[in-house]
Amino acid sequence: MxxxxxxxxxxxxxxxxxxxxxxxxxxxxxxxxxxxxxxxxxxxxxxxxxxxxQPASFTQKVDKVRDAFNTPYMKFGGYGMLLYKYSDVSNVKHDFEPRVVFLNMGGQLTNTIGYFVMAELVDPLLHELYLDWTPTKAFNIRAGQFKVPFSFENQISLTNLETVVYSRTISSLVSMSDDVMKLQNNKNNGGRDIGIQASGSLFPTGNHDLLQYSMGVFQGSGITTREQNNTKDFAGTLTVQPIKGLRVGAGGYFGQATYSNDGGITTSDHVRNRWGISSDYQTDRLTARAEWFKANDGGIDREGVYGSLMYYLIPKKFNAVGKVDYFNKDKNINSEVMDYTLGLNYYFFPQCRFQLNYTYSDYSNKWGAENSNVVQAQLQIVF
Incomplete structure (x- = not known):
């Protein structure tokens, strides 16, 4: 029954x-x-x-979960990266480690005021903390700790960078792990500093804006570091976009860094100036970028230039990338290196990918390093 x-x-x-x-x-x-x-x-x-x-897809279900935890006032997110590295010149040739784990929170306090906070957990450190006031698209004020407005590649998040690591030119000249700024606070500043900047987009022309600008005054001591002298640094970039997707920009960074360049005997202020030209072109499947920089670090002339090309073999799923990077850390003696990188990126979920890079580095005799072959495999998870 x-x-x-x-x-x-x-x-x-x-x-x-x-x-x-x-x-x-x-x-x-x-x-x-x-x-x-x-x-x-x-x-x-x-x-x-x-x-x-119809039943909801897995992506739609994930979006519903995100919506349940996020509001316009407070949104949470983050990403993590696991890195395997092989180097034929390192004492430890095979290395596997959690590279970074970032957690962030941001939102809108009003229609014109927003905020953002981001911290890293593997090597615990506050990387970003800033407030935005945007009364119009043509004018924005940002105050706090954030990426300095210098170099196109520096503005790209690790989650969107075509290769596993930033170009050596950018790492050495834009406040990253190879910059002299690390000598004063012993940190990889990730292209960031504490300051205030103005930015905006001007002259709308159909489907894009013709001109973008960003300029600011910064402490010059790096992230989460107190001031060490009585000067402030200036950074700025002016960008023209004549057609949608094509940008050409020029920028400069002028200031000082406080460190020792005589083996730690004395510490003093040194000039830290950079200037350069940037360009990129982007479509749905193609991304091309090139940048050239010159620098003066305490009387030492440096120069770097790189070019990269990425193309999606399968839209939004699978792409290939190639990059050539030249850096001269002392032009007086031509202490230089060329890095040649080939890579693949496979996206198994939106913003989640597996990366594979091979880099051959060709050093000059004045650099004092062996030519190397490096393989990097990285798993990226964005949440």
Whole structure:
């Protein structure tokens, strides 16, 4: 008897659902016949009903979970990276480690005021903390700790960078792990500093803005580090976009860094100036970028230039990248190196990918290092 009741209930539910769909179709047909709806409008309504009746995809379910935890006032996110590295010149040739784990929070306090906070957990450190005031697209004020407005590549997050690591030119000349700024606070500053900047986009021309600017005054001591002298640094970039996707910019960074360049005997202020030209071109499948910089670090002339090209073999899923990077850390003696990098990126979920890079580094005799072959494999998870 129970089986009979259960079967009858299931049959009745099916007939009701089928009947509801049939009634909806009949109603739409009558509305079209009476010229209350056009046939196109009726078809659109039917398509929407079909979409709503279909089960949600995994991505849609993830988005629903995110929406449940996030509001315009407070949004949470982050990313983690696991890195394997092989180097034929290192004492430890094979190394596997958690590279970074970033957690961030941001949101809008009002229609024109927003905030952002980001910290790293593997080597615990606050990387970003700033407040934005944006009364118009043409004018924004940002105050706090954030990336300095210098170099196109420096503005790119690790999660969107085409290669596993930044170019040696950028790492050495834009406040990263190979910059002299690390000598004063012993930190990889990640292209960031504490300061205040103004930025904006001007002269709209159809589907893009012709001119972008960003300039600011910075402490010059690096992230989460107190001031060490009585001077402030200036950084700025002016960018022209003549056609959508093509940008050409020029920028400069002028200031000082406090460190020892005589083996730690004395510490003093040294000039830390950079200037350069940047360009990039981007479409749905192609990204090309090139930058050239010159620098003066305490009387030592440096120069760097790189070019990179990435192309999606399968849109939004699989791409290949190539990069050539030249850096001269002392032009007086030509202490230089060329890095040649080939890489692949496979996205198994939006913003989550597996990266594989091979880099051959060719050093000059004055550099004092062996030519090297390095393989890097990285798993990136964004949440």
């Amino acid at each position: 129970k089986k009979l009741l259960l079967s009858g209930t299931m049959l009745l539910s099916f007939l009701c659902a089928f009947g509801q769909k049939s009634d909806d179709s009949a109603l739409l047909k009558k509305l079209v016949d009476k010229q209350i709806l056009t046939q196109q409008e009726a078809d659109q309504i039917a398509q929407e009903d079909n979409k709503q009746s």
